[in-house]
Amino acid sequence: MDNSTTTNHPETGSSQAAEQARETMHKAANTAATYGSRAADHYVKEPAQDLFSLAKSYAKDHPDVAACWAFAFGIVVGWKIKP
16 A cells, blocks of 8 residues: 555655655755855856956056967967977
């Protein structure tokens, strides 16, 4: 016999409690996943955007230094990928 179909079975209360515990854990897992996703968006995307905006503002203020850095970066990357 299935525990969910019997009404006077002594394990019916424990199976209901187990089902309620599963539902609670499922809700907690979904909440944790949502929170983790939001945290990842905040702590990964925003600092990267901040770094790019800082680099752009620095390049606007000091175009000669930014050009030298870009040239040096291009030389290093070209040297590393040459066959």
